[in-house]
Amino acid sequence: MFVPSITNPVGDFVREMVPRLAEYLPASIQSDTLNSIVAFLVNALICVIAVCAVNIGSAPILIYMERKVCAHVQCRLGPMRLGWHGTIQTIADVLKMLFKEVYAPSGADKLMFYLAPLIVLIAPFIVCALIPFGRDLVVADVSMGIPLIIAVNGFGVLGILLGGWSSNNKYSLLGALRSGAQMISYEISFTMILLFVVMISGSTNLMSITLGQEGTISDWWIFKIPVLGIIAFILFFISSTAEMNRAPFDIAEAEQELTGGYHTEYNGTPFAMFYLAEYIALVTNSALATTCFLGGFLPPCIGVAFVDNYLNMVPGVVWFFAKVFFMIWCYMMVRWTFVRPRVDQLMDFEWKFLLPVNLVLLIAGAAYIVVCG
Amino acid sequence: MQENITLLQYFKRYFKRCITGPWSLMCGLSVSLKYFFDPRRIVTEQYPENRKTLRMHPRYRGRLEMIEDADGNNHCTACGMCERACPNASINVLSTKNIAGKKVLGRYVYHFASCTQCGLCVEACPFGAIRMNQDFEVATTDPNTLEMILNKKEGQG
Structure with a gap:
């Protein structure tokens, strides 16, 4: 089975918890292979969520930061209205983007x-x-x-x-x-x-x-x-x-x-x-x-x-x-x-x-x- | 674009640019760093919030007004130079005659609705009787308020 070389507290916790929860299952489908596969899948899911969180979470922060840095270089203030010093501005922009109609040009x-x-x-x-x-x-x-x-x-x-x-x-x-x-x-x-x-x-x-x-x-x-x-x-x-x-x-x-x-x-x-x-x-x-x-x-x-x-x-x-x-x-x-x-x-x-x-x-x-x- | 230069000249120029190029970039970067770290350089005004403390620049041209002293006297002689200088006929200088029979200012009618605040009237005035003030919140819901008579007292001077 897949054995990660780096020990991680979260991964170890999942690997430890899955067999314990599996004891509640009927005895006929309990097996160590199943446990390790489930633990691996849960860990993989956590990894995917973590990467998505880091990436998608950092984008609004960076857009806000970019607008602020750009503004201060150019003697401006940047977004100031929405939230404290315009902190919610990017979230509003993202929402606007998501609710727009998506269409492709003809041809x-x-x-x-x-x-x-x-x-x-x-x-x-x-x-x-x-x-x-x-x-x-x-x-x-x-x-x-x-x-x-x-x-x-x-x-x-x-x-x-x-x-x-x-x-x-x-x-x-x-x-x-x-x-x-x-x-x-x-x-x-x-x-x-x-x-x-x-x-x-x-x-x-x-x-x-x-x-x-x-x-x-x-x-x-x-x-x-x-x-x-x-x-x-x-x-x-x-x-x-x-x-x-x-x-x-x-x-x-x-x-x-x-x-x-x-x-x-x-x-x-x-x-x-x-x-x-x-x-x-x-x-x-x-x-x-x-x-x-x-x-x-x-x-x-x-x-x-x-x-x-x-x-x-x-x-x-x-x-x-x-x-x-x-x-x-x-x-x-x-x-x-x-x-x-x-x-x-x-x-x-x-x-x-x-x-x-x-x-x-x-x-x-x-x-x-x-x-x- | 082809220049006739020797290989030596080419390399001389190449290495010179390798030094001067980054140097000029660093000069530019130092300027933007200076601007980034100095909040006093910010020129943006937070308008509705700082309404109490906001001061317009002296060069700002707002509404036209007459320079009058406390008694309402001004220097206007009703010569009509401002009326002629106005590009869109926003000024009507209505003169009248005083008791001595001299031509004096009757009513100085100013149509703020058509005024573009170009300031040509202020430049044309030979007596310095008018100026542009610093009012900038001039929006109104009643168009009649845009027709105004600038002088308070008729038939003086």
Whole structure:
């Protein structure tokens, strides 16, 4: 039977409770196999609910946060009317989205049109299941974590391409084609940076990557390898921004040129799903950056025993989400500061700058490991 | 777009841009960070809530009004320059004659409904007798209140 490698208090509780409840069943259908299958299914259900809760719950918070950050950068206040400082505003927006009529434009390929938002949502959900949120809080602790993330990220491109193609609209098609070119190009840098992390940590399992950074703050991968770590972090930041189609690399949407790009023709719930996918991708990419560079759920110990004791008392999940929200804040500040490059500038940047720098970084990392490791 | 430059020049430019590009981005980021962390820079007014303390900017152009002293005297000589300057005929200066037979201001009729608050009348006035005030809550349910006579006292000056 399925035996999880990570012991989790919730999972253990379920595995313990199921046989106890099964005693009330008639003796003829009681068996250990049935108990373990039921326990496994209950645990799987809990995992699915947890991933959905983290993802769908974080989207309204992030939309509210984005509007507030954007407003304060632009000398405004943002939503202030509904609830305390506009906190209920996003919930009202979501309700509005859900109750809108859903329709496809004439000439659209209906099947693909409605399939695209679902496909876009796959990637962030699967990535979220791989992220270790705490020492015993990970849904799927697979040994091939990083390759799986790289493979699954392709779904984002597929969904956007499908959505743009099936809309029967020139703006959507242009946006989708641009986005396809962009995301496939930046995928290379993204993959190479993750490869750098795998190289220095010696594992593709996200849990062991995190645990490899145990110790003080200088043991995090961003600081452990002098200079190279920080350069890798900045490159990861750039390529993941492009990966998520966020400004300044949002040429796929480009409101001013393409009136929204690939999701021009979407409204109501499918549009909300595209929006949701965008923000969940923000969470998962920040979580990935946190796991790979900022020590994941480990507290930022500074080497002084007195302070470290207090830092260690805070649960790992809190540290994890604190780091994730710091990363999200960084992404937002970048989004509302920088201007969007042209399409050719974007491609130039990837192929003439990011990729060579990445290759040099990989070689330097290998040299560091050979010389110092 | 093709320029005739040598390979050396190309690489020189490439590496120069690798330095200047991030530097300019950092400059931009520092500005938005400054704005983000300084709440005093916020210009949005929470209008109905802060109605008591709200002060309009001095350059705001509201309703036209006459500059009058406490006794209701003003500098208007009924020359009619404002009436001629008004692009949509919102001003009618009705003159009258005083006891000495001199042309003075009778009634200064102002049609607020058609006024666009452009301020050309204030610029045209040679005596500085009129100005735009800071009223902004000027909505009304009775159109008759929009026809107003600005001077309180007739036949002076």
